[in-house]
Amino acid sequence: MTDTAPALRITSLTKSYAGVSALDGVDLVVRPGTVHCVLGENGAGKSTLCHAVGGSLVPDSGTLNLYGQEYAPRRPADALAAGVALVHQHFSLVATLTVEQNLRLLRLPGLTDRLARVRDEYGLDVQLDAVVGELPVAARQQVEIVKALLRQPRLLLLDEPTGVLGPAETDALLATCRRIAETGGAVVLVTHKLGEAVRAGDEATVLRGGRVAGGGPLAELGTRHLVPMMIGRAADTLDASLAGAVGLAEPAAAAGREAPRGGEVALRLTDITVRRSDGTHALDGVDLDVARGEIVGIAGVEGNGQSELMAVLGGSLAPAGGSVVLGGRDVTRDGPAVRTRAGLGVVPEDRHHEGCVPELSVAENLHLGHLGRFRRWGVLLDRAALARATADAVAEHGIRAAGPAAPMASLSGGNQQKVVLARELALDPLVALAAAQPTRGLDIGAVDAVHTRIREAAARGAGVLLVSAELDELLALSDRVLVAYRGRLLGPVDPRDANARERMGELMLGATPVEAVP
Numbered sequence: 001m002t003d004t005a006p007a008l009r010i011t012s013l014t015k016s017y018a019g020v021s022a023l024d025g026v027d028l029v030v031r032p033g034t035v036h037c038v039l040g041e042n043g044a045g046k047s048t049l050c051h052a053v054g055g056s057l058v059p060d061s062g063t064l065n066l067y068g069q070e071y072a073p074r075r076p077a078d079a080l081a082a083g084v085a086l087v088h089q090h091f092s093l094v095a096t097l098t099v100e101q102n103l104r105l106l107r108l109p110g111l112t113d114r115l116a117r118v119r120d121e122y123g124l125d126v127q128l129d130a131v132v133g134e135l136p137v138a139a140r141q142q143v144e145i146v147k148a149l150l151r152q153p154r155l156l157l158l159d160e161p162t163g164v165l166g167p168a169e170t171d172a173l174l175a176t177c178r179r180i181a182e183t184g185g186a187v188v189l190v191t192h193k194l195g196e197a198v199r200a201g202d203e204a205t206v207l208r209g210g211r212v213a214g215g216g217p218l219a220e221l222g223t224r225h226l227v228p229m230m231i232g233r234a235a236d237t238l239d240a241s242l243a244g245a246v247g248l249a250e251p252a253a254a255a256g257r258e259a260p261r262g263g264e265v266a267l268r269l270t271d272i273t274v275r276r277s278d279g280t281h282a283l284d285g286v287d288l289d290v291a292r293g294e295i296v297g298i299a300g301v302e303g304n305g306q307s308e309l310m311a312v313l314g315g316s317l318a319p320a321g322g323s324v325v326l327g328g329r330d331v332t333r334d335g336p337a338v339r340t341r342a343g344l345g346v347v348p349e350d351r352h353h354e355g356c357v358p359e360l361s362v363a364e365n366l367h368l369g370h371l372g373r374f375r376r377w378g379v380l381l382d383r384a385a386l387a388r389a390t391a392d393a394v395a396e397h398g399i400r401a402a403g404p405a406a407p408m409a410s411l412s413g414g415n416q417q418k419v420v421l422a423r424e425l426a427l428d429p430l431v432a433l434a435a436a437q438p439t440r441g442l443d444i445g446a447v448d449a450v451h452t453r454i455r456e457a458a459a460r461g462a463g464v465l466l467v468s469a470e471l472d473e474l475l476a477l478s479d480r481v482l483v484a485y486r487g488r489l490l491g492p493v494d495p496r497d498a499n500a501r502e503r504m505g506e507l508m509l510g511a512t513p514v515e516a517v518p
Contacts, residue, residue, distance in 0.1 A: 005068030007032045007155050007186035008053065013062035015048055017410060018402045022048040023059070024210040030155070030203075032067075035177045035187045037197040037218070039230055040207035041443035042414030043400035046190045047089065049207070050159045053188070054086030055079035067154065083154035087144050087161055089413045090352045095133030099126050099143055106150065114150045121183070122149060122176045134277075137349055138169050138302045145173070156180060157188040160413060162196060168301070174200040192414075192443050194223040206230055231445050263291040265325075266463025267313075267344075267432040272322035274308045274487075282308040283319070284487035290432060290463035295454065297478030297495075298467045299504050304484040306436065306467050307349065313434045313465070314346040315339050316354075327431040340369050343431030345424030347438050349467070351413070355420040358409035362401045363390040365408045366423050397422040398449060414442045418449075425453055433457050436467040451477060475500060483507035 008030040015023040023045045030036040038046050051057045053064065055073030064071040066082055073079040079086065093102050103126075108114060119125045126146050127139070135143070141161060148156060158177070162170045177187045177200050191197055197204055198218055205215035206229040214229040215221075267290040274283040283305045290296050300306055311317035312324065315336040323332045331339050336346075348354035356365045363386050364371070374386045390404040399418045401411055408416060421438060424430075438454070439447045454477060458464050468474050474481050480492040483504055490507045493500050 004032060006030060006065070007034075007067055008071075008188070009065040010049070010053070011063045011065070013049065013052060013059050013064070015045075015052060015057065015059045018406075020402050021210045023052070023062075026062070026207070026210070026212055028205050028212070030186050030188055032186050033181050033184050034202040035181050035189055035200050037201035037204040038188060038190045038207065039192070039194070039197060039204055039226060040213075041230060042412045042418075042446055044207040044443075045210040046207055047159055047412055048210075050086055050088075050157050050188070050190060053079070053155075054084060054157055056086070080151060080153075083152075084157070085148035085151050085153035085155070086157040087141075087148050087159060089159045091140050091144055093132045093140060093143060095131075097132060098128065099130050099132060099135075100128040102132055102143065103128075103147065103150065106147065108150055111150070114152075115146075118146055118149045122179055123172065124149065124176060136302045136307055142169070145176070153185070155186045155188070157190075159190045160192070161189070162191060162193060170196065192447075194226055197226070198223060227444070230443070263293055265289050266292045266294075266327060266461075267434075267465065268323075268325040269312075270323045270325070272309070272312055272324070273320045274305075274312065274317065275320050281487045283312070286322070286487075286489055288465075288482070288489060290465050292431075292461045292463050293458050294480075295458050295464040295466060295478050297474035297481040298465065298484055298489070299469075299471060299474055299481055299508060300484030301508055302469065305487040306484050309484070310346070310348060310434060310436045310467060313344070314348065314354075337369060340427065343427055343429040345427050345430055345433040345435075345462075347417075347421055347424055347433070347435040349436035349440070351417050351420050351440075356408050356416055358407065360408055361405050362394070362399070362408055362411065362419060363387060363404040365419050366390050366393050366426075368423065393422050393426070397453075398446065414446055417442060418446060421450060421453070425457060430457060430460070430462045432463040432465065434465045434467075437469065438466070439468075439470070439473065471501060471504060474504075485510055 006029045010026060010028040013023050013026040026045070026049060038049065040046050052059045055076045055078045058074060066084065071082060073082065103111060124142060124146050126143050132140060132143065145161065161173055174196060177189055180187050189201060201218045203216065204218050204221060204226065206213045206226060208230065269286055269288040272283050272286040273281065276282050286309065298306060308317060312319050315334060323330055325331070326339065326342050326344050329342055331342060352358065367374070367386065367389065371381065374382045376382045387404040394401060397418050399422070400415050408419065417440065424433060439450050442450060454464055454466065466474065466477060475495045478495050481495060481504060482489040482491040485507060493503050497503065
């Protein structure tokens with residue numbers, strides 16, 4: 001540490017929405033040349049703090065100081081001019097444009113030289129001619145980070161950046177954070193993963209209910225002290241699957257229950273083929289059965305067909321060949337609404353753009369597709385009944401919102417995810433659930449709740465297809481795990497096998513002969 005002015009000093013920062021306090025007298029100091037982690041549960045105020053520093057919202061009271069100078073941004077342009085860059089949870093890219101076209105919208109001089117500097121200094125490269133809307137979520141995240149670094153910021157804020165990244169991409173991002181700090185910059189890293197914080201961070205501040213619950217040097221705190229600050233209970237109360245999912249421990253590879261054998265098929269994919277615009281196969285003759293009561297996990301490096309598989313299941317992408325059968329009914333040519341009524345719940349990987357309508361209320365999002373249940377005389381919406389049903393779901397799933405009428409956009413990313421999952425699990429009947437990255441961006445307690453509800457859905461007889469970048473999550477929840485590799489599904493891998501993790505890693509890298517699912 002040095003005696004120089006802090007890169008960022010926050011004093012008594014306060015912000016409320018509709019009478020609900022998001023930040024309540026928050027103090028925080030970020031030192032130059034450090035990675036400062038901000039930790040906390042969903043709704044703890046982490047994103048609100050980032051937006052206040054990034055200029056996209058004005059606090060009610062309190063002061064900001066940047067490198068010894070008063071700092072009071074009133075819009076994002078003010079923050080950028082001061083050398084502050086914020087990478088949001090939700091992307092700000094134009095999906096129909098290429099990566100290069102998106103970068104040129106920044107109107108930065110010497111773009112080619114700047115890109116070369118980002119590549120050389122941070123090891124980050126992007127595919128300039130790729131259309132953003134066709135990129136996997138992790139690749140879009142990388143474009144957002146490159147956008148921020150092109151401005152050569154003095155302070156970089158990353159709001160839940162690893163939520164959409166796989167293990168290798170996460171390692172690369174954390175290494176980038178360290179390189180920025182080592183060159184004298186300052187990084188504020190918002191993350192739910194305690195293991196990531198300890199690996200990459202120098203200091204931490206824990207927010208709980210909009211207030212500072214504690215913090216300090218991470219070398220002194222360690223994860224065992226951070227957990228009680230975040231959730232109010234000791235670290236040793238976490239089960240193995242939850243501890244692994246949040247990066248606190250290495251859980252044993254065991255699903256913890258006997259896998260169903262020979263049961264009725266809930267979901268069947270036969271010879272599913274999807275071709276990309278360049279003629280290559282995103283999915284190459286995929287066959288897959290998911291039995292009622294079974295949890296089938298899908299692992300793999302992002303970009304190996306997982307996104308296309310989920311799009312085919314949800315009905316937003318028509319396959320070039322093959323069939324989708326749900327509970328004995330062929331739904332290959334049916335749209336999303338018909339599949340939902342038939343009992344298929346879908347949790348997409350991009351909850352913000354595909355899983356919800358941010359402009360609608362929490363109540364409307366929770367009951368999308370089923371608002372007819374709350375009609376009176378076939379015309380009027382019984383908002384009192386809708387509010388009661390929403391209040392029950394909010395309480396059951398621990399959703400933090402100002403009320404049923406609160407806009408979905410006002411919720412934190414994790415609470416948006418809870419709404420999407422609650423809606424899909426409430427389907428009656430629920431024949432099958434296809435969930436992609438269901439715990440992405442969730443805090444420790446919420447991950448625990450999601451794991452419980454996925455197990456409960458299977459126990460009720462639904463077939464569950466779980467796509468996740470978290471190997472520990474797949475090993476803890478799945479009855480069997482398949483690996484997506486170049487448009488095919490390899491395996492299966494038995495989570496109870498002592499070498500399951502190593503086997504999955506080999507298949508993810510294509511290091512063993514192709515072994516297609518029977």
